[in-house]
Amino acid sequence: MPVAEKLLELRRVSLAFGGLKVVTDLDLHVNEGEIVSVIGPNGAGKTTLFNLITGIYRPDEGDILLGGASIVGLQPHQISRRGISRTFQTLRLFLNMSVKENVMAAAYGRTHAGVFRSMLRTPGMRREEREIAQLAEDCLSFFGQRLMGYRWNQPAYSLSYANRRRLEIARATATRPRVLLLDEPAAGMNPVETHEITELIGRLRTEGGYTILVIEHDMHVVEGISDRVVALDHGVKIAEGAFEQVATDPRVIEAYLGTTAAATK
Amino acid sequence: MTDSTPHSSHVPAEGPAVGQDEWVARHAERRYFRGGIFGAVEKRVRVVPWWAWLALFLGCMSLLPVFSSSGYVRRVGFDTVLYMLLALGLNVVVGWGGLLDLGYVAFYGLGAYAYALLDSDKFGIHLPTLVSIPAVVIIGALAGFLLGLPSRRLTGDYLAIVTLFFLQLFQTVTTNGDSMFGHNVTGGPNGILRVDPFHVFGHDLSVEHQGVFAVSYYYVALAFLLVVYVALRFVNHSRTGRAWRSLREDPLAAETMGMPVNWLKLMSFSFGAAVAALTGTLFAALNASVFPLTFYFVLLIIVYTMVILGGSGSQPGVVLGALVIGPLLEMLRDPNKSRILFYVVLVGSVVLAFRLSRKLGLVAAGTVALGFVCHAIADALNHSWVAGEKAGGFAGAVAHWVIVPAHTARWLPPTTYVGLIGAALVLTLVRERLRLVLLVPTLYFAAFVWENVMLQKPDPARYIVLGLVLIALMIVRPSGLLGERRVEIV
Numbered sequence: 001m002p003v004a005e006k007l008l009e010l011r012r013v014s015l016a017f018g019g020l021k022v023v024t025d026l027d028l029h030v031n032e033g034e035i036v037s038v039i040g041p042n043g044a045g046k047t048t049l050f051n052l053i054t055g056i057y058r059p060d061e062g063d064i065l066l067g068g069a070s071i072v073g074l075q076p077h078q079i080s081r082r083g084i085s086r087t088f089q090t091l092r093l094f095l096n097m098s099v100k101e102n103v104m105a106a107a108y109g110r111t112h113a114g115v116f117r118s119m120l121r122t123p124g125m126r127r128e129e130r131e132i133a134q135l136a137e138d139c140l141s142f143f144g145q146r147l148m149g150y151r152w153n154q155p156a157y158s159l160s161y162a163n164r165r166r167l168e169i170a171r172a173t174a175t176r177p178r179v180l181l182l183d184e185p186a187a188g189m190n191p192v193e194t195h196e197i198t199e200l201i202g203r204l205r206t207e208g209g210y211t212i213l214v215i216e217h218d219m220h221v222v223e224g225i226s227d228r229v230v231a232l233d234h235g236v237k238i239a240e241g242a243f244e245q246v247a248t249d250p251r252v253i254e255a256y257l258g259t260t261a262a263a264t265k
Numbered sequence: 266m267t268d269s270t271p272h273s274s275h276v277p278a279e280g281p282a283v284g285q286d287e288w289v290a291r292h293a294e295r296r297y298f299r300g301g302i303f304g305a306v307e308k309r310v311r312v313v314p315w316w317a318w319l320a321l322f323l324g325c326m327s328l329l330p331v332f333s334s335s336g337y338v339r340r341v342g343f344d345t346v347l348y349m350l351l352a353l354g355l356n357v358v359v360g361w362g363g364l365l366d367l368g369y370v371a372f373y374g375l376g377a378y379a380y381a382l383l384d385s386d387k388f389g390i391h392l393p394t395l396v397s398i399p400a401v402v403i404i405g406a407l408a409g410f411l412l413g414l415p416s417r418r419l420t421g422d423y424l425a426i427v428t429l430f431f432l433q434l435f436q437t438v439t440t441n442g443d444s445m446f447g448h449n450v451t452g453g454p455n456g457i458l459r460v461d462p463f464h465v466f467g468h469d470l471s472v473e474h475q476g477v478f479a480v481s482y483y484y485v486a487l488a489f490l491l492v493v494y495v496a497l498r499f500v501n502h503s504r505t506g507r508a509w510r511s512l513r514e515d516p517l518a519a520e521t522m523g524m525p526v527n528w529l530k531l532m533s534f535s536f537g538a539a540v541a542a543l544t545g546t547l548f549a550a551l552n553a554s555v556f557p558l559t560f561y562f563v564l565l566i567i568v569y570t571m572v573i574l575g576g577s578g579s580q581p582g583v584v585l586g587a588l589v590i591g592p593l594l595e596m597l598r599d600p601n602k603s604r605i606l607f608y609v610v611l612v613g614s615v616v617l618a619f620r621l622s623r624k625l626g627l628v629a630a631g632t633v634a635l636g637f638v639c640h641a642i643a644d645a646l647n648h649s650w651v652a653g654e655k656a657g658g659f660a661g662a663v664a665h666w667v668i669v670p671a672h673t674a675r676w677l678p679p680t681t682y683v684g685l686i687g688a689a690l691v692l693t694l695v696r697e698r699l700r701l702v703l704l705v706p707t708l709y710f711a712a713f714v715w716e717n718v719m720l721q722k723p724d725p726a727r728y729i730v731l732g733l734v735l736i737a738l739m740i741v742r743p744s745g746l747l748g749e750r751r752v753e754i755v
Contacts, residue, residue, distance in 0.1 A: 077521075105508060105511045109522075115500055
């Protein structure tokens, strides 16, 4: 069996805010086509991990590689162009823009028409606009009828919570990333919607061809989608492996429930 | 895991499920299309393309000189078009970029001064107009870019302070530029005089024709408006425009989605500044002179008022805002017109505050009655108290209701003015019932102050009325006349 290519790799990454060590010596990799879940109690450093990968924070030590090339020190928009896109735990949509424009805006990094070509509406620019619109429609149609039709022209703030989460995923895919980082995609969803999200993440891999790193608290979702699970606590990786293996790991149970519970288990 | 949780593999594929109700699912869709006559009208109006509206608007605007041969009216029309251009430029920075730029009018001034230096006897440079206008636009864009450089990492209040500093800097440099390293560059407070008019294809565009404001500049300004409007609209509907608005909504998300936020901010500044500088050339050429004090806070506030009132972020909105405010400020110079507007706004805001309720009737009746009672008492005590100048029409009618003394004592204006502000503040502090009771004398008091204090000083009074108009409109339509409804936090 050939060794799968490591698409995203973190090597001994550390980050501290003053004296507070948020991430310590973290090694992590995601293979091409894999779905990896990151779990851990609140404050374990999961979202910080995403912020490190997307360039919002710069690691104090260690290296982050995408397809073998280091992305440390790049601006977030440059990292986005290299092929990493994300969603946010606290939704960060462009609320006062239309649903379709939210997705179209994310095509910025992949398109080229400058302002002067835009002012003159050259044929090349108009062709590119049509391509952007087509891309947005494709990304939105991934969610069935939920974000289609009349909703395109509605402002994003008019969407329901679940649809906003979907729109954020659609926007993230519009940058056509190689790695998709999903920060708690099922947070605040009702059971039916959670189920739908689980299926959707699976389809993102099979139909979309994305490699996915996902933070999730809902263990049903984690169980349903993950090839591999990584557990973090206080910025340190405490377990890694298949879901059953990690879920029964005493250190993981301790991190979630405390020492006594781990002892009685 | 029990069977009731939908995560188990056998979720019913069809049939009603939680959150799947068709009626609920289509609720938003039904609400999106309004029914009835309004809905039908709205649908018809919505199919009219933007360029048809623009053509109609510019067509109406260009007919102005046909309907009025008065130089004054034409001049006001020209100034209004300048305001429209300024508002369109500011809309790029504030409405799309979401950057609070308080130095905006400095770029307008910069454009005017740059044109004046390139086309006047000051240094004996007389560039052809078709060269100097693009040059000034490029200078403006560069200046916007340079101002953006140190401020690109600043947001909100900090950005506002730095840009305000830039406006102050421009003021200081132009005012003291008559001895800049021993050279007279800007003419100082005396400005630059004898600036060339536009000169195209061998013809001077004359400002006056037989002593009356010539329309050529008006049409040039309209042509500029057309070009600027269309160019900016095209940019707004491109990847750059979407990126600007994304930046306004959420800079971090925009950056993470591949948009270079700092670069986009610089571009936004540059574009706004370029439009302002272009407008400056028109101003300088028409007036044939530039002075430092033209480009100061009052102008900044007026342009901001237009953008906010019309609907920040909406191009038709800010043009409409300029169309309302520009002529309004002119009309308010006339005491009779500003008096009518004052009472319209006063009555209008009371009606809006109470809607059509019994309270409205009580307040209205109370205020009218109080006026006549006070007037009668004052008349009985001393006739000179109500013997102020009598005029016909509306002013005369008001004089039968408001006490207008023949001579206002020296202490009266400041005391009553401060007293009115105090009364308004008290209103915000007291409870519902007491407020209703106190509102009646306060309204009458406001009318008294208006008639006796403010009308004597038309210039501050017109800005006060403008402020009242703005407050009243913002209560009714917080998003501006044509602005889209916006949410800040959801």
